[in-house]
Amino acid sequence: MSEIPRIRITDAAKYDGQTVEIAGWLYNLRKSGKIIFPLVRDGSGIIQCVGVKATMPEELFETLKHLTQESSLIVRGKLRAEQRAQGGYELDLESADVVQRVPEETPYxxxxxxxxxxxxxxxxxxHLRSRRTHAVMRVRHEIIKAIRDYFDSNGFTLVDTPIFTPAACEGTTTLFEVDYFEDEKVYLTQSGQLYNEATAMALGKVYCFGPTFxxxxxxTRRxxxxxxxxxxxxxYATLEDVKDVAEGLICFVVQRVLENRRTELETLERDITKLEAIKAPFPRISYDQAVEILKRKGSEIEWGGDFGGTDETLLAEEFDRPVMVDRYPAQVKAFYFETDPERPEVALGVDVIAxxxxxxxxxxxxxxxxxxVLEQRIRDHNLPPEAFDWYLDxxxxxxxxxxxxxxxxxxxVAWLCGLDHIRETIAFPRMLYRTRP
RNA sequence: UCCUGAGUAGCUCAAUGGUAGAGCAUCCGGCUGUUAACCGGAGGGUUGUAGGUUCGAGUCCUACCUCAGGAGCCA
Structure with a gap:
């Protein structure tokens, strides 16, 4: 059919001066008598087109002039570097086909x-079509890709763990019960952790990556x-290995986002200097030290308690990069944590506070x-021993x-994008009062 | 679950207890460089629901519903 190349808007610079075709949707339309400026988006970006009445068929000009927001269309014309246009390039309209016109009775x-x-x-x-959401989704994708690249290139094997599980990983948290299986109660997973321990004994270094309920x-916003x-x-790994890997992962992900998603970060008006500060080494403090800092800053925390949201914020204020807090009281951590051989009252756990x-x-x-030790813990936490028999193996x-x-x-994603609410980080958030669309 | 706040046009918001209004969106008209374009005009309302107080309620009172923010819990 057409000899005109179909391009994506992000690649506009490669086609400067050429006649191209772009398939997309009408983002917005500005018009002024005999000249129109349709803004077309194609999923990769937004480009301003220019249509001059004198240089195109009358019918086409009128069609475009009255086109409604988010109508789908294919435009053709010559690309041209143009300082006045956002994105730096502009398309001089020569022809266009409207694929579907949004009816004015039911406007976007x-x-x-x-x-x-x-x-x-x-x-x-x-809403996913809007500039801001689009930018967040692209950063999210970059983060997920970076996470996988990091593990894949460091000897880890991806082994995904089941979504349906017969028992809790952490006794305290509430589980979603699934009423389907006949022999026993089954729940939606809240962590792949226990299964990861099995696959790690088989493959050495593993990771799972999936949804959690x-x-x-x-x-809250978190x-x-x-x-x-x-x-x-x-x-064959210890608490110190966890700290090193977590630090390496976070730095790698941040670096990737800074390298590949500048445009999106600018759209989101993210303060890039804050991201550039996220570099190893991260400060490493103990829970004891964290409690001291918090008390000095006016928190009502007492040794033995877990941090609240405000405690985490207070702690983060002390540092310009993420902080690692280790050796929490064993009582606030899950049953499967190793305890410090020199201080049995603390668990060999670490949290990274962004x-x-x-x-x-x-x-x-x-x-x-x-x-x-594990058998005793399972008894102490009143967990059903039969559900953990394989785990004890x-x-x-x-x-x-x-x-x-x-x-x-x-x-x-919320952190790197600088968002004030976690619901913006996923295409279709599921929350207490939000299950649709 | 608890605490606080908010529900008025499709959307975002105004309106001392006294005639429900603006901007955007939609439609019509104008404009050859617009940048959330602008200018003129038109249509668009059971003020969340149900009671109550009052000559009169969007406004005051009660209950309920929905939503938002926060707490607890957690990644």
Whole structure:
């Protein structure tokens, strides 16, 4: 058919001076008598087109002049560097086909003016087309790709763990019960951790990457009921290895985003200097030291308690990069944590608290590898022993010190994008009062 | 679950207890360099729901519903 190359808007610079075709949607239209400026988006970017009445068929000019927002169309014309246009390039319209015209009786609901959160999330399926959401999704993709590249190039094997699980990983958290399987109660996973320990004993270094479900009545800017988590696990590894890997991972991801997603960060008006500061080494402090800092800053925390959201923010204020806090009281951590041989009251766990008040993005540590200790813990936590029989096998057949952690994807996205609410980090957020669309 | 706040045009918001209004969006008209374009005109309302107080309620009172922010819990 046509000899004209179909291009994507991000590649416009490569086709300067050439006649090209762009297939997309009408983002916005500015018009002035005998000249029109349709803004066309194609998923890769937005480009301003120029249509002059005198140089094109009358019918086409009138069609475009009255085209409605988000109508789909294919435009053809010559690309030209143009300082006055956003993006630096402009397309001189020669011809166009309207694929579907949005009827004026049912106009596109998201106008170029401001809207409230409730409305935008009711129309989330359309909101994804807007500049800001588009930028967040591209950064999210970059982060996920970077996470996988980091593990893949450091000897880890991706082994995904089941979504349906028969028991809790962490006894305290509320689980989503699935009423389908006949023999027993089954729940949606809240972590792949226990299964990771099995695959790590088989493959040495593994990670799983998938959705996670928490039936908590949380209603804050840091929580989703369905979120994505990456969890590496390493055989023959200790708490110190966890810190090194977590630090390496975060630095690698930040670097990738800075290298490949500048435009998106600018669209989001992210303060890039804050991201550039995220470099190794991260400060490493103990829980004891963290409690001291918090008390000095006026927190009501007492030794033995877990940090609240405000505690995490107070702590983050002290540093220009993420801070690693280790050796929490064993009582606030899950049953499977190894304890410090010199101080049995503290667990060999570490949390990475993000800078700028974005809270805990990484949590993990060294796992208990003695059969006797684990059996006692399972009794202490009133967990059903039969559900953990396979897990205990890992301590019967060649148990070794091992360690791992989990990193929340959405919190990382919110942090790197500088968003004030986690719901913006995922295409279709699932929250306490939000299950549609 | 608890605490606080908010529900008025498709959207974002005004309106001392006294005739419900503006901007954007939509439609019509004008404009050859617009940048959330601008200018003129038109249509668009059971003020979240149900009661109550009052001569009179968008406004005051009660209950409920929905949403937002926060707490607890967590990544």
């Amino acid at each position: 609901p998201i106008t170029p003016k401001e809207h409230g959160t409730e409305f935008l999330f009711d129309k989330r399926h359309l 928490r039936a908590e009545k949380s209603k 929580h989703l009921t369905e979120f994505w988590m990456v969890e590496p696990e390493m055989a 800078s700028e008040g974005y809270g805990e993005v990484v949590g993990g540590g060294q796992r208990a590898h003695s059969l006797e 890992l301590r019967r057949y060649g148990s070794v010190p091992h360690a791992g952690f989990g990193m929340g994807v959405e919190r990382t």
